[in-house]
Amino acid sequence: MTDQDRPQYQQLLARKVEVVNVGLEGFVKDLRDCGIDVVHVDWKPSAGGDPQMAALLAKLGV
Amino acid sequence: MNVVVLNEVRKGFYLDSVALMRLSREVAGSPGVIEAALMMGTPSNAAIMRNAGLLEESTAVKGNDLVIAVKAESESAAREALDNAIKSLDKPKTQGEAQAAWRPHSIAAAVKARPEINLALISVPGEFAAAEARKALNRGLHVLMFSDNVSLEDELSLKQQARTAGLLMMGPDCGTAVIGGAPLAFANKIKRGRIGIIGASGTGTQEVSCLISEAGAGISHAIGVGGRDLKKDIGGITTLMAIDAFDSDPETDHVVLISKPPHPDVAKTVLERIGRSRKSYTVCFIGASEIELPPNARFSPTLKGAAELALGDKKIGAGFDANAVASRLPRSSRGGIEGLFAGGTLCAEAQVILAAAGRKVASNAAIPGVVKLGIEPNAGRDRLIDLGDDEYTRGRPHPMIDPSVRDDALRAALRNRDLSVVLLDLVLGYGAHADPAEHLTKIVADRGQDAPALIASVVGTEQDPQGRSAQVRKLEQAGILVAPSNAQACELAVAIVQNAGR
Incomplete structure (x- = not known):
């Protein structure tokens, strides 16, 4: 089996990690200091702050 | 004294929990303020504030x-603290912040602009974390979910979705x-090296990786799986995938698996899978026989023991002799030990x-065979407290970020004349x-001369x-005694109280 044929999770360890950070902003600096590319999402609770509606929208792929 | 509570609600205004902690502390330090909180108005946070009398029932x-929310000794003190908090929130961003890198408003926008992104690090409030993880998995990203307070049902469904898509779902509650x-x-x-770690416990992974690194060897990768992955409901989904991943990783020779004792059925499945692995393993189920x-x-029941096995039986802190250190200390006739831990797994190892x-031991995060604090009588027992447990962190950051969570308990322990020893941990590193x-x-600094030994x-x-x-x-x-590892700190505590009893 070649590396390309393996499931993605088995390839992760051999690949360069690039991160999207959603939440605590402090993690961004730590990653950048270690030379890791990271994009920080300017996050706000979705669905007007209603957790159940946010979960439903995520399940629907919205 | 006429206690006054004032509330201000900023609609659609988000700050992360660390930024909120800093600002809360600033406000709480204002003259005349009894208590203050800045929190997102999630249902759980609103309940905390209402219970503390900080949020009016009528405020939606x-x-x-x-x-x-500000509780103060007078209307003027409350108003001044509230105005200062609002000023801090409205302060224009610094030039550095304004020039900061581009910030998309969603995971979807980030991935669209940067298709190379392959992992989402999620630390939003628990109520919203599963929704964000689902968005990440839907876009083909591996996920590390730092957030806790996520339901077991959501965890299972996210891990099943990840497994179907061939993605790694690390967490929730993956530190x-x-x-x-x-x-x-x-x-x-x-240090980078050839030992891999699969960890269902954050501070356990940190302790073992640091002991290995400080002993001169190194870590290839450490995969977190979340504290509940080896419970029966989850069945070790991420742990089994992590074993697969290490099997195909040419950089890893040996793997350490760290967890609290798993459900027997899950342990059987995981150990059978390890038996079919091409790599050698150290299995550390903390407290298991x-x-x-x-x-x-x-097998090792302790973190230090696991690090030593992974290092090929090299001893950690070989020059440290707990009995010799204890014998040099003045004898005390008390005998109690109290542990105040930021690291949950360090508390379990203790x-x-x-x-x-x-x-005889009692703990709020009791391992099998130990008395659970608050439920069973614990008089005359050593108390080992996990300060990262939900009861201490609901609505506030983890003690590894905000060590002041420990302050009140530590001050009380220093005054407790039944104690010979107070055991502590410091966790260093990023975050x-x-x-x-x-x-x-x-x-x-201002503890009395007869305070317990620290x-x-x-x-780190x-x-x-x-x-x-x-x-x-x-x-x-x-004047604090520092041991080379948590396990040796515990051995020293035991040596001191045994010395006192002689």
């Missing part, structure tokens, strides 16, 4: 509202991981060591407090932002 808040040198969440700067292992695995030494030793030494261990490496030896030096200068 939603999860995307920022709530400022740490190191993938290809990338420190994710609370991680230390450890000797278990039946496949020929390619060895329970293993104290119980094995014949001590952790910038100078936990400085914070700790200030709290203990024993600490420092989880020399390369960490805080620098391990600099932190150790500060503690030692404050």
Whole structure:
């Protein structure tokens, strides 16, 4: 089996990690200091702050 | 005194929990303020504030509202503190912040612009974390979910979705991981090497990786799986995928698996899978008794023992002699031990060591065989407290970020004349407090001469932002005894109380 044929999770360890950070902003600096590319999402609770509606929208792929 | 409570609700205004903690502290320090809180108005936070009498029943808040709540000795003091908080929130961003990198508003926008992104690090409030993880998985990203307070049902469904898509779902409540040198969440700067770690416990992974790194070897990757992955409901989904991943990783020779004792059915499945692995394993089920292992695995009930097995039986802190250190200390006739831990797994390891030494132990995060605090009588027992447990962190950051969570309990322990020893841990690394030793030494500076002995261990490496030896030096200068590992700190505590009893 070649590396390309393996499931993605088995390839992760051999690949360069690039991160999207959603939440605590402090993690961004730590990653950048270690030379890791990271994009920080300017996050706000979705669905007007209603957790159940946010979960439903995520399940629907919205 | 006429106590006044004032609330201000900012609609659609989000700040992360660390920024809120800093601002809360600023407001709480204003003259005449009794108590203050800045929190997002999620249902759980609103309940905390209402219970504390900080939020009027009539004030309606939603999860995307920022709530400022001030309780003060007078109307004018409350008003002044509230106005100052609002000024801080409205302060224009600094030039550096304004020029900061582009910030998309969603995971979808980030991935569209940067298709190379392959992992989402999620640390939003627990109520919204599953929704964000689902968005990440839907876009083909591996996920590390630092957030806790996520339901078991959501965890199972996310892990099943990830497995179907061939993606790794690390967490929820995954405190740490190191993938290809990338420190994710609370991680230390450890040497690269050929030992892999699969960790269902964050501070357990940190302790083992730091002990290995400081002993001169190194870590290839550390995969976090979340504290509940080896429970029956989840069935070890991520742990089994992590074993697959290490099997096909040419950079890894040996793997350490760290967890609290799993459900027996899950343990059987995982150990069978390890038996079919091409790699050798150290299995550390903290507090478990000797278990039946496949020929390619060895067992340790403690973190230090696991690090030593992974290092090929090299001893950690070989020059440290707990009995010799204890014999040099003045004898005390008291005999009690209290442990105040930021690291949950360090608290579990302490329970293993104290119980094995014949001590009667109670804990809020009791391992099998230990009395649970608050439920069973615990008079005359050593108390080992996990300060990262939900009861201490609901609505506030983890003690590794905000060590002041420990302050009140520590001050009380220093005045407790039944105690011979107070056991402490300091956890260094990325994400952790910038100078936990400085914070700790200030709290203990004015302790009485007859206060209990203070024993600490420092989880970290020399390369960490805080620098391990600099932190150790500060503690030692404050009269705190520092052991090379958490396990040895516990052995020293036992040696001191045994010395006292002779």
